[in-house]
Amino acid sequence: MELRQLQYFVKVANKEHVTQAAEELHVAQSAVSRQIHQLEEEIGVSLFMQKGRNLQLTPVGQMFCKRIENILKDIDKAVLEVHEFLDPEKGEIRIGFPHSLGIHLIPSIVAEFRKKYPNVRFRFKQGMYPSLIRDVISAEVDLAFVSPFPEKNDQVAGEVVLTEELFAILPPNHPLANEESIRLEQLKDDKFVMFSSGYSLRPIVWQACLEAGFTPKIAFEGEETDAIRGLVAAGMGVSLLPEIALFQTNPLQPARVRISEPRITRTIGLIHRADDKLPQVAQSFRTFLLEYFGLDRNTPVGS
Template sequence: MKLVQLNYYIAVVQQGGFTKAAEELFVSQSALSKSVRALEKEFETELIHRSAKEFQLTAEGQLFYEYAQRILQYNQAQTQELYQRLHSDCGSLSLGLPPSAGTIYFFSQIYKFRECWPGIELKITDALTSKQIKEKMDVGELDLGVMIEPFLDDKYLSHRVYSSEAVLVVSKQHPLSDVKSIRIDKLAEESFLLVSSKYMFHDVVQEYFHRAGIKPRVAFESTQWDLLLEMVSDGQGVSILPKPIIDKCYNNRVHQIHLKEPAFPWALTLIYRKDKFVTRPMQHFLNICGKKL
């Protein structure tokens, strides 16, 4: 049984026959007749007296008419409620946010979101790496996630929200502490302190080295950005890190050097699954971040 069949049946009953109902619905009489016969076959009962001179329902047809009205009324009410809920400023939004991304950019967007839509529950998962966020999004546990570029996955849509660069970071006492920019191939002998392979940024850095045609001397890896910067500040090695992190927390304690040939762009992107319905809370957050839907 389909809703359109119920609509057809109710129209036939209310118009007192197939002719007027067909005119009302802009369909053929044969289409209405086939639809009613399909209902009679499905429910194994006669709904309309075929032998009567004038249009007349059977007792079963009258009962079916009453229930068909209830079903359509219920469907209409539930559809309206669903539409209102989907377009209301309530509900929830789950966001996967790597620790550094909140410090660099999203702290202000979160504030704006909560100020504009206090009725929406914002659930932030911020103790995860980008790789872990991607895993949770793959199984539908998060609505939106923050990644660093490049991010390539055909199952996702992405929207860049913040652009900067990654820089070489050295101590104030390092021989390169007065250098403003440098080619990466000049650093083959340096001891690198890098972000752990648990982070997506690790893969981005390794790909950068690969494109530059050098194999770095990696002295230490860590999941803690602040630990790496403390070690750099202490002269234990050099590192490559996003410039906004240095600007925010360590600009006075270390020296930044722009990388060239090749340059090292760095950006944050907001992602969501192509097959996921974009809810109102998701739309609001994307709009806050400059993505108009």
């Protein structure tokens, strides 16, 4: 069984088409077909079945593919670790984060880190809370910023690096727009612009409204902080956003008002796989981040 056979097999499994797989691999279609045939002969099973013009994994093929994908990831990681050992300042850091952190925080952090390590590469992956957790567990990323910090998950470890206050954002002509602070219950009759289901800010805002004695009336839902801010600024409703998501990116801006009661916050955690050692370059980045957020650089991994 050769490494090339396994790589071709996974590519065909993902594309479900030999021709498309061959194009991405930059090899002849016949070479891919031959390698798959030899692999099936060697292990004594059919890994694919024809479905129309496409190929589909057989049940045993699905089981085999999951194992092989993990093996190939381990091989890629081993090669990366060797390169980092030879020159840890030229490695690659794979980091995940929610959209709200991509506006200002992530660019600021990366720019600061690259002053010291200009040759380090970054691979970014944005996502919602569940997908970021999955990406860490499956080793798609080395580190991820998530909110809220996952207190009960044995598969990831990390630390809270930031606790943010949430502010009310209101249309500029709202009666409360010029107030220094308000109570959340004062917005009970307003319509809310909320994040869609699956975004971590939605349950935080929803629970805060319930604690303030009302169920929010939803006028619109969005998936990006820019969209939420824009809809509020256009008078479509009110919302709550963390301060880090309130950096101005366009001329149309809502009013920002502090909420005095209840005080609403969210935690932002930096997580990694609990049972795995970080690559050297990623560990250097983690140490930098702990110092950046004013945490003890000797904080043990998994604390």
